[in-house]
Structures are given as structure tokens and as C-alpha cells.
Amino acid sequence: MKYISQCGLGLCASAALLSPSLSLSAVLEEVVVTSQKREQSLQDVSLAVSAVTGKRLSDGLINNVEDFQAMIPSVSVGSDFAQAKLFVRGIGLSSSFAGVDPSVALHVDGAVVSQSYAQLGSFFDLERVEVLRGPQGTLYGRNATGGSFNLITRKPTEEVEGYGRLTLGNYDLMLLEGAISGPLSDSVRGRVAFKSNTRGGYGDNTFTGSEIDDARKQAVRVHLQFDLSDDVDLLLSAEMANEDDAGLSLKFVEAANALDPALAGPPGAGGFASDKRDIASEIDPRNDRTTWAINADLTWSIDDNWKLKSISNYRDLEVLLTQDLDISSNFNDDVQNNVVETDQFSQELQLHYDSDRLHGLIGLFYFNESVINRNNIGFVSSNVNTGAFPLFANTQAVLFTGDIDIESWALFTNFTYDLADNLALKLGGRYSYEKREADTLRLLNFSHFGPAATNIAPTFSDERSFNDFSPTVGLDWRPVEDVLLYISYSKGFKSGTIQGGQLTEILEPEEIDNYEIGMKGTFLDGQLQLNAAAFYYEFTDLQLDRTRPNPSGGFVSIFENAAEAEGQGVELEATWLVTERFKLGGHVSILETEFGEYFTDNPLDSGINLQNLEGNSLRQAPELTWGARAEYEVPLDNGAMVILGADASYKDEQFFTEFNQDIVGEDDYTIVNANVKYVSSNENFFINVWGKNLTDEEVYGGKFVIATGRTIGGTLLPPVTWGVTIGYDF
Numbered sequence: 001m002k003y004i005s006q007c008g009l010g011l012c013a014s015a016a017l018l019s020p021s022l023s024l025s026a027v028l029e030e031v032v033v034t035s036q037k038r039e040q041s042l043q044d045v046s047l048a049v050s051a052v053t054g055k056r057l058s059d060g061l062i063n064n065v066e067d068f069q070a071m072i073p074s075v076s077v078g079s080d081f082a083q084a085k086l087f088v089r090g091i092g093l094s095s096s097f098a099g100v101d102p103s104v105a106l107h108v109d110g111a112v113v114s115q116s117y118a119q120l121g122s123f124f125d126l127e128r129v130e131v132l133r134g135p136q137g138t139l140y141g142r143n144a145t146g147g148s149f150n151l152i153t154r155k156p157t158e159e160v161e162g163y164g165r166l167t168l169g170n171y172d173l174m175l176l177e178g179a180i181s182g183p184l185s186d187s188v189r190g191r192v193a194f195k196s197n198t199r200g201g202y203g204d205n206t207f208t209g210s211e212i213d214d215a216r217k218q219a220v221r222v223h224l225q226f227d228l229s230d231d232v233d234l235l236l237s238a239e240m241a242n243e244d245d246a247g248l249s250l251k252f253v254e255a256a257n258a259l260d261p262a263l264a265g266p267p268g269a270g271g272f273a274s275d276k277r278d279i280a281s282e283i284d285p286r287n288d289r290t291t292w293a294i295n296a297d298l299t300w301s302i303d304d305n306w307k308l309k310s311i312s313n314y315r316d317l318e319v320l321l322t323q324d325l326d327i328s329s330n331f332n333d334d335v336q337n338n339v340v341e342t343d344q345f346s347q348e349l350q351l352h353y354d355s356d357r358l359h360g361l362i363g364l365f366y367f368n369e370s371v372i373n374r375n376n377i378g379f380v381s382s383n384v385n386t387g388a389f390p391l392f393a394n395t396q397a398v399l400f401t402g403d404i405d406i407e408s409w410a411l412f413t414n415f416t417y418d419l420a421d422n423l424a425l426k427l428g429g430r431y432s433y434e435k436r437e438a439d440t441l442r443l444l445n446f447s448h449f450g451p452a453a454t455n456i457a458p459t460f461s462d463e464r465s466f467n468d469f470s471p472t473v474g475l476d477w478r479p480v481e482d483v484l485l486y487i488s489y490s491k492g493f494k495s496g497t498i499q500g501g502q503l504t505e506i507l508e509p510e511e512i513d514n515y516e517i518g519m520k521g522t523f524l525d526g527q528l529q530l531n532a533a534a535f536y537y538e539f540t541d542l543q544l545d546r547t548r549p550n551p552s553g554g555f556v557s558i559f560e561n562a563a564e565a566e567g568q569g570v571e572l573e574a575t576w577l578v579t580e581r582f583k584l585g586g587h588v589s590i591l592e593t594e595f596g597e598y599f600t601d602n603p604l605d606s607g608i609n610l611q612n613l614e615g616n617s618l619r620q621a622p623e624l625t626w627g628a629r630a631e632y633e634v635p636l637d638n639g640a641m642v643i644l645g646a647d648a649s650y651k652d653e654q655f656f657t658e659f660n661q662d663i664v665g666e667d668d669y670t671i672v673n674a675n676v677k678y679v680s681s682n683e684n685f686f687i688n689v690w691g692k693n694l695t696d697e698e699v700y701g702g703k704f705v706i707a708t709g710r711t712i713g714g715t716l717l718p719p720v721t722w723g724v725t726i727g728y729d730f
Contacts, residue, residue, distance in 0.1 A: 026580045027526030035130050035150065036414070037139055037350065037361055043520045046426065046476045046486035048133040048533040048571060050587075053408025054126050054154070059645060059675055061167065061690055061725065063123055063175075063197065065106070065149065066701060066717065068259040070627055070671055072131045073571040073589035076620040078656075078701030079715050081338070082248040082287055082321050084119035086700055088133050088537065090567050090593040090621030091146030091512070093557060095545035096704055097499035098340045098373040099404040099438075103510065105136065105144035108151045109237065111295050111313035112142040114344050114369055118291045118317045119149075121241045124219055125179050125193035127154045133571070134514050134535065136491025137470045138414040138428030141311075141348040141365035145492035145512045145539075155235065156225040157181045157187035162730055172200040184224075191223040201246065202719055203277035207329040210284045213277070213716075216245040231301045240292040249285040250713035251276060252327040253703055254663055268368035272328050276698055277716060280329040286322035291315065307352040317342045325377065325706050327713055333397035337376045340500075353415075360415030360428075367408040367617040373500030375400040399443035408434040408495070414472065426474035426488065433497040435465040436506055460503040468509065483520040490514050499545065499559045508541045508561050517720020520577040527577040532570070539565040542618075546600070546657065546705075562658070563598035565618055566593065583636075586628035593618040597660065602659050616660045622652035622668075639681030646674040656703040663712060664703045673698060688725040 035049045042051055052062070060067070065084055071079045076087040077428045081096045086104035093102045105112055106119045113119055130150040137143050160182035167175035179193035196218050201211025219241035226234040251546040252272045273280040293315040300308045319340040326334040349364045377398040414428035440460045455493040474488030494510040518533035533694055541561040569591040576584045598613040617623075629647035636642065648670055655665040675690035696719055 001583070008378075026577060028529055028575055028577050030523075031128075033128070033130050034152070035132055035139075038352065038354065038359065040064045041059075043482075043522055043529065044484065045520075045702075046474060046484060046488070046518065048516065048518060048535070050131045050133075050573060051170070052129045052131075056130055057123075057126055057129070058165075058686060058727075059643075059677060059690075060647075060673065061175075061692065061723075064120055064125070068129070068131065068690075069151070069625075070647070070673075071585040071587075072470075073573060073625065073627075074133055074569065074591055075131065076622065076625075076651070076654060078620065078717075079248055080250070080656075080704045080713075081118070082120075082319070083116040085116070085620065086119065086146075086149065087620040088131075088147035089537070089569060090591060090618040091537075091539070092620060094543060097402075097502065097545065097557075097559070098342075099371045099376075099402055099500040100434070100497050100543070100545070100559075101143075101494055102242060103144065103298075103494055104146040105140065105142050105148040106151070107140070107142075107148060108239070109153055109295060109297065110311045110348070111149075111293070111315075111594065112344075112346060112367070113315065114142070115317055115342050115371070117289065117319050117340055117342075118315070119292060121217075121219060121243075122151055122239065124177055125154050125191075126701070127152045127222060134516060134537075135470075135490050135512050136412075137160055137430040137432075137492060138412050138472045138490070139361075139363075141346060141363065141410065142367060142408075142413075143430075143432060143470075143493050143495065144509050145494045146683050148478035153221065153223070153237075154179065154181070154191065154193070156191040156223050158183065158189065160730075163727060165725055165727045167723055167725040169199075170413075170721055171202065172198075173721070173723055174198050175417055175725075181223075187227040189225045192220070193222075194218075194220045202716070203251070203275065203279065204248070205281055205284055206273050206278050207280045210246070210282055212246045212249040212285055214245050215243075215247055217241070217243045222659075234537075235295075235297040235299075237295040238293070239271055240290075242290045246285045247287045248715060249279060249287075250323055250327055250704075250706075251716060253278060253700075253712040253714045266337060271330075272449075274591075277719065279324070279327055281324035281327060282329055282331050283322065283324055283335055285324070286320065288320040289318065291317045299367075305353055305355050305497075307354070309350040309352065311346075311348040313344075313346045315342075315344050324489070325713075326711050328711075333378050335378060337375075339372075339374040340575035341372040342369060349358070357418040358415060360413065362413045363411070365408075365410040365412070366429075367406070369406040371402070371404040371406070371500060373400070373402040373404075376499050383595070399441065399445075400499025401441040402498075403439045404498060404500060405437045406495075408432070416476070422478040424476040426472070426476065428472040428490075428491075430468075430470045432468045432470070432493055432495070433465065435463075436495065436497065437461075437463045438498045438506060440498075440503060442500050442501060442503055458503060462498065462506045464496055464506045466495050466509055468511075472721045484520045485518070486520075487517045488515075490516075490671075494543070497543065499557075502557070504559050507543050507559065510543055511540050513538045519623075522708075524576075529573075529575045533570075534570045536568040537566065544658065562595065562600075564596035566596070567593035567618065567621070582634040583631045584629070586626065588626040591621055591623055591625075593621045598658070600658075602661075611659075613658055613660075616658055617655065619656055619658060620654050622654040624652040626649070626650050641679045641681065643675075643677040645677070646672070648672045657705070664705065666700045666703075668701060669697050669699050670695070671699070684729050686725075686727050688727070689723075690725065691720070691722040693718060693720050694722075 073590040078085045162180035164178040176196040181191035199215040202213040221239040224236045296312040298310040321338040412430035470491040472490035492512040514537040516535040571589040573587045627649035634642040699717040700714045
């Protein structure tokens with residue numbers, strides 16, 4: 001690894017800091033997490049896990065999962081086709097079609113959010129976010145080969161309390177957020193939280209004059225907590241979110257001649273936008289999605305050692321995406337209307353045991369999901385002014401449909417046994433059963449081009465079931481009181497799956513073997529926390545979606561199991577309370593991933609030429625990432641406080657396809673954010689002036705080779721944004 005020498009210098013510098021003993025009266029605040037399904041200090045968890053507090057989310061105006069790639073090592077987050085692309089250590093979702101499980105799970109209060117279309121919401125009224133790196137299966141109901149994002153919401157309180165936030169910023173941003181919580185009776189407590197986000201567009205459709213990449217989002221969450229007895233507690237939750245805007249729009253990156261040099265020029269007479277953040281299209285893109293969920297969390301403390309927990313969840317998602325796949329103002333048959341409807345139900349039972357020497361759980365998990373996908377690609381619909389092309393209205397060219405049913409059962413367990421006061425053994429295992437049924441249709445109707453044009457409608461059905469056993473084993477050792485060393489092996493499994501509307505068979509499951517060693521330490525009398533992890537994994541049957549040349553001409557999207565792959569890396573996180581008023585924090589990660597022998601054809605080459613991708617890196621797997629943050633408190637004479645904060649994050653070059661070509665990648669970049677926060681003497685009132693991406697970096701969060709439009713499209717992270725947040729807590 002070319003960065004090892006640089007990192008080694010950093011580790012030496014960090015080690016040098018451990019020798020002096022600072023005599024500060026303040027110490028770092030303890031962060032309590034539940035990543036192992038019981039409350040623990042973050043420094044006592046023998047996993048690679050990071051936690052972001054609700055205060056940090058508020059100060060940094062963290063509104064979505066994409067912002068976490070600047071805060072957590074080995075994390076890369078982007079989007080394409082309005083889906084979240086969560087990658088941890090180079091492992092993530094490598095498909096842009098409905099029905100494929102993410103390799104990195106996202107949970108809200110312990111309930112999984114299965115579809116990536118729904119993973120961009122729920123970021124409001126949060127107590128904290130925990131990010132686990134590495135395969136999860138013996139602690140969580142749903143499988144995950146890459147890791148898990150766990151969102152923990154704020155719960156009802158014993159006393160009446162709440163808050164209100166108003167944020168105003170550039171691009172006509174208006175963000176309203178608030179909550180109220182408290183007792184409704186002696187045994188019932190409630191909490192209501194809401195968020196409304198409206199913003200103008202980051203770009204324009206130069207053909208229609210409309211704004212794109214705007215925001216019109218609303219969300220509300222209600223908690224009701226019942227003390228059914230001294231030992232039984234029930235938490236009922238309901239959440240609803242809605243978006244109706246032109247957000248997450250695909251931008252033009254490259255025209256058709258980049259996909260096939262034999263093609264002369266763009267796919268039609270229309271033009272392309274010259275500015276990266278603009279589009280030129282005969283239609284305005286549309287992002288219309290609604291998701292709602294209900295959750296029942298029942299906890300029964302049976303006695304001092306045993307506890308039973310039940311998590312029941314239902315989630316419904318409806319999505320309509322409209323976009324122009326050639327991303328040009330040419331009137332042709334590349335306008336997409338993509339409808340996705342899913343409903344999921346999960347039931348998880350956990351039996352916890354906690355004694356002086358033995359801690360752990362036994363879990364039973366059931367999951368059922370129905371996915372309906374209707375992906376229509378053709379000419380503009382009749383409610384759009386087609387100008388000189390009225391005959392093209394309502395003409396359908398391509399229709400992909402997919403009905404996918406998923407049923408899954410799992411039995412899992414994870415226990416830690418203290419062999420001695422400073423030595424513990426961890427053992428766990430998971431048995432998984434999963435069944436998938438799929439019925440798909442691909443209609444190709446080009447009869448409007450004449451009698452010789454293609455007009456076919458093949459259908460396809462498949463049904464498969466899978467069984468898997470995934471073990472985990474680890475050893476924890478405390479050589480001294482404030483230092484934890486651990487070593488672990490874990491296996492991860494993600495079921496075989498199929499893309500909505502595709503005619504390929506249900507794929508083989510993804511499997512990963514992960515080896516990890518780590519250290520968590522608190523030094524300098526509680527002023528310095530230093531956590532490190534090193535890992536190595538081997539991947540088999542990686543599930544990949546890609547665009548390839550079609551022997552009969554043009555391009556086609558396929559979904560397949562790739563060859564073996566492997567990855568290795570190191571991660572370092574540190575927080576240092578330099579003085580009682582000055583705090584530093586940061587992380588660095590070094591990642592090296594590569595495919596084994598893997599022959600495939602490249603859509604950016606003319607014709608069909610098989611290439612061996614052995615040695616190429618995985619998608620969204622930058623070799624070096626780092627982040628740093630500084631906070632300095634300035635006390636005022638009236639007891640108030642001014643907090644100065646600044647952070648920077650760097651991400652090395654990364655690629656969005658396995659071919660590792662610059663046109664479908666992103667160069668290295670650095671993002672700089674800052675804020676100045678005034679807090680009143682009673683800490684009830686604050687004003688936070690903030691700025692994000694202050695150097696206005698133009699960064700692609702994803703790129704995709706679009707078979708239908710014969711273009712490369714991409715999504716951009718936000719430009720420079722700034723504003724002020726006024727808040728009051730009561």
C-alpha cells in the first residue's frame with residue numbers, strides 16, 4: 001500500500017502524544033451505543049463502529065446519509081437513479097434496479113429499511129447514528145455483507161420538553177424542524193417530531209427553464225410509550241415522509257460517441273447542457289416518493305438476567321421517477337417513467353441474557369417483502385407539450401416490469417463469555433433461509449419506426465431458495481484497564497437476487513469472509529480516545545449490474561455474479577480534548593481492493609472485447625480517505641458561549657464501475673465545512689451560522705452508463721451552501 005509510510009508517521013505522532021499526562025479537569029464525554037444490542041460505552045465494543053451524536057448532526061446540518069462519508073472511515077455514499085449507494089470498505093449496492101438488496105443495511109430503531117430508494121430519509125430528531133463496518137448477521141435480523149447504518153431516534157421523556165429549529169440559507173433554503181415530548185398520563189409518554197425542507201434548485205433545465213435538484217420534503221414521526229407494568233414496556237412508532245420535487249436528477253457526463261466510437265455524434269439532433277449542474281431535456285425530471293412505517297417495540301424484563309424484546313415493523317414505499325435517459329433536448333424515445341411500489345413486514349424476537357460473566361442474545365427473525373416495478377421508457381407523455389412531435393405522444397418503446405416476492409427466516413445468536421477479568425471469548429452464528437419468486441417482462445416496441453423495427457415481448461419467471469450458516473468468533477483482551485484489544489472472524493451472506501424487469505436468472509448469494517484486529521484505548525487521563533482496526537476480507541459471487549454491448553447493436557444492462565474479490569485496510573479514529581475549550585477529532589482509512597480473474601466486456605469499447613479485470617479495484621473504494629474537525633469554545637462574560645467549528649474531509653480517486661476508467665470515476669477531492677454557533681447562558685437558545693463545501697467542489701456521487709440513452713449520466717453532491725439556523729430548546 002503506497003500510503004502505509006504516511007500512515008505510519010501519523011501513528012508514531014499519535015503514540016508520542018500518549019507519553020505526556022495532561023492535568024485537565026474535563027474529560028471526553030462517554031458515548032453510549034447499542035451496536036451489540038445492549039448499552040455499552042463505545043470504547044468497550046469490540047467492533048469497528050463509529051457513533052455520531054445528535055448534537056453533531058444538528059451543528060453540521062446533516063440531513064441525509066451522504067454526509068456521513070465525511071465523518072466515518074472507509075465509508076463512501078452516493079446515489080444514482082434516486083437510490084442511495086452505501087458502500088463500506090468497498091462493499092455496497094452495485095445495481096440501479098428495484099428489488100436488489102443493499103449490501104450495507106440501514107435500520108431505524110432496530111427495524112431494517114430494505115430498499116435503497118427509502119434509505120435517503122428518516123434523518124430528523126435523532127439521538128445518534130451508529131455505523132458498523134464489516135459483515136453483520138449474528139446481532140441483526142437482516143443480513144448485511146458490508147455493514148450497517150443504525151439510526152436511533154429520540155424517545156418520549158418523563159418531563160415536558162421540546163425544541164424548534166428554523167434554517168434559512170442560499171438557494172432559498174427554508175428548513176423547519178421541531179419536536180415536543182412528555183407525559184400523557186402516569187404510564188403513557190409521547191413524542192411528536194416533524195421536518196419540512198424546501199429549497200430552490202442547484203441547476204436548471206435549460207430547455208424548459210425549470211429548476212432541477214430542488215427540494216420539497218416533509219416528514220413526521222410519532223412515538224407513544226406505554227409502561228404496561230413495572231417489567232413490560234411498549235413503544236409504538238409511526239413515521240411518514242414525502243418528497244415531490246426534481247431532486248437527484250441525472251446530469252449529462254458524456255455523449256454516445258464515448259460509448260461506441262463507431263457512432264457518429266450524439267443520439268439525436270438535440271443538444272446537451274454545457275454546465276455540469278444543468279440539464280437540457282424535453283421534459284422536467286420528477287422525484288415523487290412517499291414512505292410510511294409503523295413499529296411496535298415490546299420489552300419484557302423477565303428477571304435480573306433475562307429480557308425478551310420484540311420488534312414488529314411494517315413499511316410501505318411508493319416511488320415515481322421521471323427523467324430523460326439521453327439527458328438531451330432531443331425529442332426521442334428515451335423518457336423514463338419508473339414506478340416502484342414495495343411493502344415489507346419484519347418480526348424480530350430477541351431473548352437477552354446478562355450476568356456477571358455471560359452476555360448475549362438469541363434471535364429469531366422473519367421478513368416478507370413484495371416489490372412491484374413498472375419501468376416505462378418511451379416518448380414524452382401526452383400531458384407534456386411535444387411541440388413539433390405530436391405523433392410521438394404516448395408512444396411506448398420499452399417496458400420493464402418485475403414482480404418480486406421475498407420471504408426470509410433466520411435464527412441467530414451472539415454471546416460473550418468472560419474467561420477472566422481481562423479476557424473474553426465471543427461466539428455467534430446465524431442460520432438463514434431465503435426464498436425469492438420473480439415474474440418479469442421486457443417489452444420492446446419500436447413499431448413507430450416502421451414494419452422492420454423490433455417488436456418483441458419476452459417474459460421470464462424464476463424461483464429459488466437459499467440456506468446458509470454464518471459463524472463469528474472473537475477474542476477480547478484488556479492488557480490494561482483503558483485499552484481493549486480484539487481479534488475476530490465473521491462470515492457474511494446476502495441472498496441471491498434478481499433485478500426488476502430483467503431476464504436473467506436469480507443470482508447466487510454474495511458471501512464474505514472477514515478477518516479483523518482492533519484496538520480501542522483511552523489515554524491522557526480521559527482526554528484522548530484512539531481507536532484502530534485492520535481487516536482483510538475475501539468475497540465470492542459479488543453481484544454486479546453493468547451495461548455491455550449487444551451483439552445485435554446498441555447496449556443492454558445485465559446482472560451477474562462476478563469473480564472473487566478481496567480487500568484489506570486499516571482505519572484510525574481519534575478524539576483529543578486538547579484543553580477544556582479546544583477539541584480535535586479525525587479519522588484516516590487506507591483501503592486496497594481488487595478483483596480476482598474476471599473476464600467481461602467493456603461498454604466503453606467498440607464491439608465486444610473481453611477484458612480480464614483482475615487487479616482492478618471495487619466500486620466506490622478510494623485508497624485513502626481522511627477527515628479532521630476542530631472545535632473551540634469562547635466563553636462570554638454573560639455566561640453565554642461561542643463555539644467555532646471547522647472540518648475537512650478528503651477522498652482519493654474512486655470508480656463507479658469495475659472497469660476503473662476515469663470517465664466513470666471521480667478524482668480525489670477535499671470538502672471543507674465550518675460553523676460559528678452562539679449558545680445562550682441557559683443553553684436554551686442558539687444561533688448557528690454554517691457553510692458546507694466552502695470551496696465549491698464539483699463532486700459526482702455516482703455515474704452510470706445508460707444503455708437506453710447511450711449516454712453516461714451522473715449525480716452531483718451539493719455545491720457550496722451556507723445559512724443560519726436559529727434554535728430554541730425548552
